[in-house]
Amino acid sequence: MKSISKTTLEFLSKLRRNNNREWFNEHKTEFQHQQAKIKSFFSALGEKLNSHDEIEKLKVFRIYRDVRFSKDKTPYKTHFGGHFVRATKRLRGGYYLQISSGESFLAGGFWAPNKEDLLRIRKEFEIDATEIREIMNDTTFVSHFGVLEGVSLKTAPRGFNKEHPDLDLIKMKQFIITHKFTDAEVLSDDFLEKVNESFKAMRPFLNYMSEILTTDLNGVSTID
Template sequence: MLNPVITKETLQFLNELKKNNTREWFTEHKKTFKVHEANAKAFFNGLLERLKSHDEIEKLKVFRIYRDVRFSKDKTPYKFNFSASYSRAGAHRRGGYYVHIQPEGSFIATGFWAPEKEDLFRIRKEWEIDASELRTIIDKKEFKSVWGEMAGEELKTSPKGFNKEDPNIDLIRKKQFIFVKNFTDKEVIAPDFAEKINDDFKAIRPYFDLMSSVLTTNLNGESLLD
């Protein structure tokens, strides 16, 4: 199995790009960028092979370094990170993985970033009925030691049609259902970083299995995929 690593030099280049975020500087250093981009892509592909050992992955997407500035007040043309996402295969496998490499800002994330309206309603109705299975999974010591608390945007009050006094309102008012883990630069350049990420992503599986079951059945537990 491939074992490419993120190098100290790659992080240094991203730092320089942050400080010199202009087209002129980038053009002058594009050959160097290409070397570090190839290294990052090799890392993401090496992680892909690891993920495939315990999950079905449909697609790896490596994000471009170029920023879309059309609707942004920040007109700097380049990101100063390398990032990638991994989509799970099949309608019965929900959730996804994300990796973000950035000097003093590297992290991984997993879960459900932007559920469609129907999926969001289905999730909220599930927690309205019973959230005990979810809480059992995410409150386990082994799970929390890796992923901590559930993150993501949430409403300040209850969604329309839901009781603000519901005992599970802390879950119901969420708009995203994600988990995030941060890493130091020292951890990022360690030779076992890809293996560490893979182990962390493996730990999310019970959560994915539950959420996939919820999103592929109706409230009676009948499959929506038949």
């Protein structure tokens, strides 16, 4: 399946209004039907991605929410989400697409880098942030994603100069790029191509970050 059905968004909209087990169980067959269509769409998208990147696996997330530590006890997500993991230790980062009535978007980058990776990224920016800024200021990047997003510290991380000219980048704890879609765009015949084009536009950013995270500060590979 190479397009998103209007009935998929309608189901998610109804689920948002009736987010309880009784309603869901009554409409379980409809959910399974919509889930199957979404999985087919994600598979088609995976084929597109593999034409210009190396994808190791696709994970379509479960509809059931983990409410153990959440104040929101509604049992179901009101979206379908899929994550494409890049292959091999050499290619870092991944691609994410979320389909939801009125709230669809794609994203990519580094949501929660571990301590070692975060320090390596910051050290690179401390030495020279020219290349990342060229990527961020590129017209294709800006047209698809706008700006680099993510949570930042309020001040310089320990061991870094508070007056560094690239402190805005060094303070970042996440490195995320996103693109939102209207329902009309999601339901359009060329939505698959639009998503794939945005994922293509991520490549310079993902490849640059991958190079940082697979080399030391001298540019020597750290992977076997």
